[in-house]
Amino acid sequence: MNRSLVIAALLATATGAHAADPKSAGPSLPKLTAEQVVERHIAATGGLQAWHGVRSVVLEGEMDAGGTPVRQLPFVLKQQRGHKSRLQITMGEQTAIQIYNGKDGWKVRPFTNRSEVETMTADELAKAAAAAADDFDGPLVDYQQKGLKVQLVGTAIVKDHAAYQLKLTGKSGASRNLWLDGQSFMLLKIDGAPRKLDLRQYPVSIYYSDYHAEKGLSFAHAQETVVEHAKVAPTKMIIKTVRINEGVEDSAFAKPDLPDAAPVGKAQ
Numbered sequence: 001m002n003r004s005l006v007i008a009a010l011l012a013t014a015t016g017a018h019a020a021d022p023k024s025a026g027p028s029l030p031k032l033t034a035e036q037v038v039e040r041h042i043a044a045t046g047g048l049q050a051w052h053g054v055r056s057v058v059l060e061g062e063m064d065a066g067g068t069p070v071r072q073l074p075f076v077l078k079q080q081r082g083h084k085s086r087l088q089i090t091m092g093e094q095t096a097i098q099i100y101n102g103k104d105g106w107k108v109r110p111f112t113n114r115s116e117v118e119t120m121t122a123d124e125l126a127k128a129a130a131a132a133a134d135d136f137d138g139p140l141v142d143y144q145q146k147g148l149k150v151q152l153v154g155t156a157i158v159k160d161h162a163a164y165q166l167k168l169t170g171k172s173g174a175s176r177n178l179w180l181d182g183q184s185f186m187l188l189k190i191d192g193a194p195r196k197l198d199l200r201q202y203p204v205s206i207y208y209s210d211y212h213a214e215k216g217l218s219f220a221h222a223q224e225t226v227v228e229h230a231k232v233a234p235t236k237m238i239i240k241t242v243r244i245n246e247g248v249e250d251s252a253f254a255k256p257d258l259p260d261a262a263p264v265g266k267a268q
Contacts, residue, residue, distance in 0.1 A: 038143065061238045062074055101253040102132070106120060176190065189205055207225075
């Protein structure tokens with residue numbers, strides 16, 4: 001859940017949210033409290049005990065890289081408890097790597113003719129930390145321990161599905177919205193990172209679909225990122241393989257064994 005948020009942060013996008021129109025009338029759904037909606041979501045996705053048993057997750061698939069025609073690039077995302085992430089994206093013979101170990105982060109960007117290891121900037125680290133804070137079980141599992149407050153905003157239609165809308169507020173006061181299917185209680189949509197285009201900030205929505213059970217836990221295998229009100233094509237991410245508690249070593253989150261990039265301002 002929320003894998004695209006991690007990928008977006010590791011690819012140096014910003015964090016943020018946009019609010020729903022409080023005047024819009026939503027569909028009729030059973031009256032539940034925010035806590036009840038969260039409880040049903042967790043139960044529907046596998047249950048609290050099952051999520052607590054997850055130590056690591058590996059996702060493999062393809063993501064849009066833009067261009068005309070749109071190219072799909074293979075990626076591997078490894079996540080481990082402790083807010084650790086390693087993302088690899090392959091284009092031809094080149095592989096970009098971005099790592100966050102819960103404290104420090106590094107990146108290798110051969111697509112931009114940078115084959116050395118670069119240390120993440122303070123801003124990039126902050127974005128990676130914010131994205132990783134949800135862990136792979138999403139923001140609603142143990143949301144109180146994650147420093148979040150949950151409020152039921154109301155109901156809405158999300159791609160022909162009646163949904164409950166929840167507002168999540170962190171310790172900093174920053175908030176975002178998410179929408180859960182009114183019948184299955186699966187995540188349908190979440191506020192993503194706003195995109196700056198033509199000197200304007202545009203809200204971003206991330207849509208989730210094609211859920212499959214993986215060792216008793218539900219994972220969305222299709223994600224679509226939409227820049228709202230902008231003439232930008234949606235980008236899609238397809239997850240083909242999910243591995244739970246296998247294929248992740250601690251060394252995956254260490255600094256890559258490559259030459260360091262020259263300090264900023266000095267010759268490469």
